[in-house]
Amino acid sequence: MQVTLYHVRRLRNATALLGWVPCLAIAATLPAEVTFETIPTLAYLVTFASALLGGLAGTLHRMSQHLMPGAPGIKHPKIFVSANMLGGLCAGWLSFLIGTHAGTPTLLVQGIVLVSGFGGAAVVERFVDKFFPVPKTR
Amino acid sequence: MVDRASLAAIKLYVCLSTAGTLLTVLVQSPADVGRVLTFTLMAIAVSLGTVDAFINDLLPEEYTAPFALRWRYVIFIALAGGQTSLIYSAVIFDSVNFEVIRYAIDALAAAGAAVLDLRSRVRSGELGNHAGHALSRPAA
Numbered sequence: 001m002q003v004t005l006y007h008v009r010r011l012r013n014a015t016a017l018l019g020w021v022p023c024l025a026i027a028a029t030l031p032a033e034v035t036f037e038t039i040p041t042l043a044y045l046v047t048f049a050s051a052l053l054g055g056l057a058g059t060l061h062r063m064s065q066h067l068m069p070g071a072p073g074i075k076h077p078k079i080f081v082s083a084n085m086l087g088g089l090c091a092g093w094l095s096f097l098i099g100t101h102a103g104t105p106t107l108l109v110q111g112i113v114l115v116s117g118f119g120g121a122a123v124v125e126r127f128v129d130k131f132f133p134v135p136k137t138r
Numbered sequence: 139m140v141d142r143a144s145l146a147a148i149k150l151y152v153c154l155s156t157a158g159t160l161l162t163v164l165v166q167s168p169a170d171v172g173r174v175l176t177f178t179l180m181a182i183a184v185s186l187g188t189v190d191a192f193i194n195d196l197l198p199e200e201y202t203a204p205f206a207l208r209w210r211y212v213i214f215i216a217l218a219g220g221q222t223s224l225i226y227s228a229v230i231f232d233s234v235n236f237e238v239i240r241y242a243i244d245a246l247a248a249a250g251a252a253v254l255d256l257r258s259r260v261r262s263g264e265l266g267n268h269a270g271h272a273l274s275r276p277a278a
Contacts, residue, residue: 039230046226050219052248057215064211067266070175074266106230107176110223114216 036100047090047096050110052118055088061118062125084121091120146195146256152248153187156180156217157242162168163224179218186213214252221245 008012030122040132074080099109139202162179190206190213206213221241228234259265 043226043229048221049245050222050226053219053222056249056252057212057219060211060215062210064256064259066262071199094254098176105170105173106227107173107223108171110226111176111179112220114219114223117219118212131158 002078036097038105039100047093047110050113051089051092051096051117052085054092054114054122055085056112058118058121059060059084063116080125083127087124087127088117088121091123094120096101142195142258145251145258146191148247148251148254149187149191149195151253152214152244153184153191155240155244156220156248157184159221159224159244160184165235176220177221178216178223183213183216184222187217188261211252214255217249218245221248251274 018109062084063080066080067072092113095112096109099112104112161178164177186206186209189203190210193201193203194207194210220246225238225241225245230239256265
């Protein structure tokens with residue numbers, strides 16, 4: 001089998017994806033900060049909803065831009081929506097953890113979660129474009 | 139499919155309800171950086187949302203507010219996010235009361251209006267009318 005650049009890129013992408021596994025394992029062994037233990041469970045649920053809203057804002061905005069007359073359209077709608085929502089959720093949660101750890105005021109943390117969710121969706125969308133490229137027709 | 143007038147009514151309700159919430163909470167609570175910034179941004183979102191609902195949805199098509207039309211989904215999700223921020227603040231400071239239910243309803247209404255608006259625009263052909271793409275109307 002001839003090894004082409006396509007195979008190398010697939011291997012690179014798989015390695016990048018699997019690299020998260022040992023990082024998560026290490027993170028699970030770290031001691032939890034007291035700050036996070038004082039936050040009620042309902043607050044975590046509300047933050048989850050805020051992160052989802054941030055991702056939803058990015059998803060809807062980009063869908064409207066991709067579907068405008070003259071724009072390229074959306075070839076894989078399920079992947080598009082999933083990637084944007086997942087990106088928003090991950091970025092929102094990361095911002096919440098960083099903001100809470102830094103002692104940021106409560107409402108400002110939620111604002112940062114929403115903005116990060118909006119931006120995170122864009123980052124993941126570009127990332128997914130590399131993993132799910134549209135095959136070029138010969 | 140939800141018609142444009144119904145969507146405009148939902149949007150105007152969300153904007154007016156959020157404006158009422160802002161006035162109520164702003165008067166009752168002390169100001170800090172996060173609160174002032176959040177309320178300022180929400181006030182801007184309320185203004186833009188009202189402009190979008192009134193000009194882009196209710197007035198005839200020759201009248202448009204391009205900025206509000208381009209960013210309408212961000213505006214209404216920002217309104218929803220503002221409501222969830224108020225819920226979060228109430229939960230953190232252990233001041234949950236029945237008003238939290240109204241915030242949740244307003245957040246759902248704002249997010250629902252944004253999703254239904256995009257769905258309505260795609261179904262009507264205003265968006266996504268690309269032949270051969272997954273999200274498009276079938277060719278006539």
